[in-house]
Amino acid sequence: xxxxxxxxxxxxxxxxxxxxxxxxxxxxxxxxxxxxxxxxxxxxxxxxxxxxxxxxxxxxxxxxxxxxxxxxxxxxxxxxxxxxxxxxxxxxxxxxxxxxxxxxxxxxxxxxxxxxxxxxxxxxxxxxxxxxxxxxxxxxxxxxxxxxxxxxxxxxxxxxxxxxxxxxxxxxxxxxxxxxxxxxxxxxxxxxxxxxxxx
Ligand code: HEM
Numbered sequence: 001x002x003x004x005x006x007x008x009x010x011x012x013x014x015x016x017x018x019x020x021x022x023x024x025x026x027x028x029x030x031x032x033x034x035x036x037x038x039x040x041x042x043x044x045x046x047x048x049x050x051x052x053x054x055x056x057x058x059x060x061x062x063x064x065x066x067x068x069x070x071x072x073x074x075x076x077x078x079x080x081x082x083x084x085x086x087x088x089x090x091x092x093x094x095x096x097x098x099x100x101x102x103x104x105x106x107x108x109x110x111x112x113x114x115x116x117x118x119x120x121x122x123x124x125x126x127x128x129x130x131x132x133x134x135x136x137x138x139x140x141x142x143x144x145x146x147x148x149x150x151x152x153x154x155x156x157x158x159x160x161x162x163x164x165x166x167x168x169x170x171x172x173x174x175x176x177x178x179x180x181x182x183x184x185x186x187x188x189x190x191x192x193x194x195x196x197x198x199x
Contacts, residue, residue: 001048002112003037004081009051010037012073013059021058028054039081042114045138064143071147075154083108094156094181098122098130118145131165134175142167142175149179158182 013022026032029050037043055066078087090104091097098120105117119135134145146162153160161180166172 001043001045002115003039003041003043004078004112006037006043006048006051007039008074008077009048009055009070011077012070013055016069017059024058025051025054028057040112042112063140067141067144068147071144072151074144074148075151094153094158094160095124095130097152097156098132098179101132128181130179130181132177132179134177136175139168142169145175146177149177153181 010022010026013025026034029047031047031050052063052066055061056063059066061069075087078084086104086107087097090100090107099122101120101122102117105115109115109117116137118141119133121133123131123133125131132149134142142164146164149160149162158181160182163178164175165178166174166176168175
């Protein structure tokens with residue numbers, strides 16, 4: 001994964017747990033000699049895996065808990081790094097944004113040409129809930145994606161619930177999430193003011 005992701009892990013650990021904890025995570029991940037991650041350099045996924053594994057030991061959390069914390073942090077972090085516009089231009093309403101999600105990382109590939117983006121496909125149901133398919137060549141990221149959706153609801157003032165209804169980890173063929181927007185999408189999520197409020 002690109003250095004942007006590893007830097008985000010570093011930033012999250014430093015901000016939430018302190019610089020000394022980060023040094024211990026980095027040492028445990030056998031990255032002692034590495035001074036910093038370059039945002040636009042593609043690192044092997046193994047580097048990210050080692051960081052997460054080391055963080056589980058140093059922070060006493062499970063890998064899923066760390067991925068959830070990371071999902072929460074990612075939206076803030078990408079905004080700090082100047083990618084807020086990319087997210088904002090992806091959809092005028094929350095259902096729009098979810099529909100366009102598959103384009104988001106593909107558009108980020110302009111800056112990150114070797115990016116291996118996730119695949120998202122939305123199916124809108126009659127009760128206004130959404131079934132969302134997430135596919136990736138990587139494993140173990142579903143807990144992060146679930147939390148990411150909560151972060152996407154915040155700027156639209158639309159709380160949402162996300163339930164994982166199928167999971168590769170549990171032996172299903174793919175990851176399926178059931179997303180319910182609350183209150184109803186046509187009241188809060190489509191209101192133009194809700195967009196203004198985030199700017
Ligand atoms: C707006 C700013 C964003 C930027 C700049 C961005 C960029 C990136 C980058 C550089 C990677 C690493 C992939 C690689 O190196 O191959 C990545 C991975 C990923 N991104 Fe984004 N992203 C953004 C927002 C989002 C959002 C809002 C979501 C989902 C709700 C998302 C879902 C993911 C997932 C799931 C991965 C892991 C890749 C995989 O599943 O295989 N991203 N992104």
